[in-house]
Amino acid sequence: xxxxxxxxxxxxxxxxxxxxxxxxxxxxxxxYVPGGDVTCYYTLTQQFTPRRxxxxxxxRVGWKxxxxxxxxxxxxxxxxxxxxxxxxxxxxxxxxxxxxxxxYYQFCYVDQDxxxxxxxxxxxxxxxxxxxxxxxxxxGEVEEIEQHNNELRKENQELKDSCVSLQKQNSDxxxxxxxxxxxxxxLKSINKKLEQKVKEQKDSWExxxxxxxxxxxxxxxxxxxxxxxxxxLQAQLSNQEKEMEKLVQEAQDKTEQxxxxxxxxxxxxxxxxxxxxxxxxxxxxxxxxxxxxxxxATKQQELTDENLFLSKKLSDDKMIYSVLxxxxxxxxxxxxxxxxxxxxxxxxxxxxFDSMPYQVPSDQEGAGQHPGLVxxxxxxxxxxxxxPILPSVSKCPTCNSNIADDVFERISQQQPVETLSLNxxxxxxxxxxxxxxxxxxxxxxxxx
Numbered sequence: 001x002x003x004x005x006x007x008x009x010x011x012x013x014x015x016x017x018x019x020x021x022x023x024x025x026x027x028x029x030x031x032y033v034p035g036g037d038v039t040c041y042y043t044l045t046q047q048f049t050p051r052r053x054x055x056x057x058x059x060r061v062g063w064k065x066x067x068x069x070x071x072x073x074x075x076x077x078x079x080x081x082x083x084x085x086x087x088x089x090x091x092x093x094x095x096x097x098x099x100x101x102x103x104y105y106q107f108c109y110v111d112q113d114x115x116x117x118x119x120x121x122x123x124x125x126x127x128x129x130x131x132x133x134x135x136x137x138x139x140g141e142v143e144e145i146e147q148h149n150n151e152l153r154k155e156n157q158e159l160k161d162s163c164v165s166l167q168k169q170n171s172d173x174x175x176x177x178x179x180x181x182x183x184x185x186x187l188k189s190i191n192k193k194l195e196q197k198v199k200e201q202k203d204s205w206e207x208x209x210x211x212x213x214x215x216x217x218x219x220x221x222x223x224x225x226x227x228x229x230x231x232x233l234q235a236q237l238s239n240q241e242k243e244m245e246k247l248v249q250e251a252q253d254k255t256e257q258x259x260x261x262x263x264x265x266x267x268x269x270x271x272x273x274x275x276x277x278x279x280x281x282x283x284x285x286x287x288x289x290x291x292x293x294x295x296x297a298t299k300q301q302e303l304t305d306e307n308l309f310l311s312k313k314l315s316d317d318k319m320i321y322s323v324l325x326x327x328x329x330x331x332x333x334x335x336x337x338x339x340x341x342x343x344x345x346x347x348x349x350x351x352x353f354d355s356m357p358y359q360v361p362s363d364q365e366g367a368g369q370h371p372g373l374v375x376x377x378x379x380x381x382x383x384x385x386x387x388p389i390l391p392s393v394s395k396c397p398t399c400n401s402n403i404a405d406d407v408f409e410r411i412s413q414q415q416p417v418e419t420l421s422l423n424x425x426x427x428x429x430x431x432x433x434x435x436x437x438x439x440x441x442x443x444x445x446x447x448x
Contacts, residue, residue, distance in 0.1 A: 008055040008074075010066040010114045021167050022048035023109035023118025024160070026088075031124040034100060038093045040073075040107050042118065045087075045164050047171055050077055053112030056091050061104040061122050066114050070105065071097040102126045310427055314446055317426045 026041040040056055057069035073091045099105060107120040216226065422431040422439040426446045431439040 008057070008069070008072050008110065009053055009112050010069075010110070020116065020119045021045070021170070024163070025107050025109075025118060025120035026160075028107065028120045029123055031126050032098075033127055034098070034125050035095050037095050038098060039090055040093065040120075041088070041090045042107070042109060042120075043087050043160065043164075044078070044089065045167060047168060048117055050075060051112050052077060054117075055110055057108050057110060058093065058099070058105050059108050060099075061106055063108075066108070066110050066116060069108075069110075070099055072110075075109075099125050313427055317446065 022045050024043045024045065026043055028041075032038050042056070044050060054075045055072045056075060057066070057072035059069055063069075071093065073093055075091060076089065078087070078089065102124050104122040104124055106122050108116050109118040110116055219226065422433065422436065423429070424431075424439070424442055424446070426443070429442065431442070
């Protein structure tokens with residue numbers, strides 16, 4: 001196996017927090033000769049499962065963390081973890097990557113989380129000593145040695161199996177011990193609290209006992225009463241025990257009530273969800289009402305603007321009416337003046353105004369020839385260049401007031417007579433012939 005490119009996974013976990021019994025290194029020499037490849041033999045225990053990023057490193061003795069490796073090699077994952085033979089694994093370190101000094105080193109199995117799972121005995125890299133003795137043995141001795149070695153290997157294998165079993169038992173016992181220690185810590189905490197309560201109760205009892213002793217010394221003559229007091233205390237104690245039982249019963253009842261409250265809380269939660277849905281519907285309705293209110297406000301503003309426009313138009317019509325009224329008064333004055341002037345002229349000419357035959361001019365003759373006179377011209381034969389021409393007078397269709405023909409014609413042009421509708425002479429609003437009463441009420445409102 002060649003050395004992989006890149007660094008292996010390491011961690012800052014100290015060696016005191018590592019588990020060295022999950023991988024066992026076998027056939028580790030006391031020293032290895034420099035310049036040769038080194039094969040590392042190791043065994044995987046049943047409590048450990050290898051992973052793809054696990055590796056074996058050579059560490060100098062005294063290392064603190066897995067980052068202090070000298071060299072490393074990736075492991076080969078076994079094909080079948082349940083087979084006993086696959087538990088025996090090996091990895092080979094090339095001579096080029098091995099240390100060159102004579103310091104003590106050891107093999108360490110590190111998993112992909114950077115935690116050490118096994119460590120070997122220390123060894124060195126140094127040449128064979130010159131003082132090594134060459135031992136020559138016979139064939140029989142060699143066979144005996146081999147047989148002895150086989151027995152030793154078998155015994156060693158049994159010891160390894162026993163060691164694995166003991167390690168498993170040790171791991172189980174450590175887990176049980178850890179659990180027992182946790183339970184012990186819990187019991188110690190409970191015991192400490194109980195001792196504190198007992199101490200407080202004891203202090204309370206001692207205080208009460210001292211008080212009783214003082215009362216006994218002071219009231220030795222009332223021994224009988226103290227006996228009664230003791231009976232009372234015993235009765236109180238009995239009552240307290242009953243109260244304690246009652247409190248326990250109440251606690252159970254409260255527990256049942258709590259369960260009921262939890263159920264009611266669930267029902268209330270469902271009711272709250274329904275109320276929220278109803279609230280959302282109400283909010284939607286409120287939003288629609290707000291929109292309708294906004295539309296109504298817009299319509300109200302339009303009506304207000306229309307009312308202001310109609311008020312302004314009514315004010316203008318009132319001004320026109322006032323001007324027309326003044327024009328009417330002026331024309332009536334001129335008419336009276338012309339009547340007096342006609343009487344004067346007739347008196348001047350020796351004619352009697354009352355004895356003159358009066359003819360009402362027809363629409364074609366009198367009004368056409370003399371449109372300026374209301375009653376026609378009785379002196380049609382008399383041509384007087386200085387006589388003024390008076391405008392004719394008509395009736396207003398709204399208020400029945402006298403209006404000059406030219407003004408009435410101007411108003412008539414602004415409001416043509418239609419046979420199919422009734423138009424307001426003030427605001428030009430149209431009404432159908434069936435709405436005559438509404439039209440009259442509407443025109444009357446303009447006069448208010």
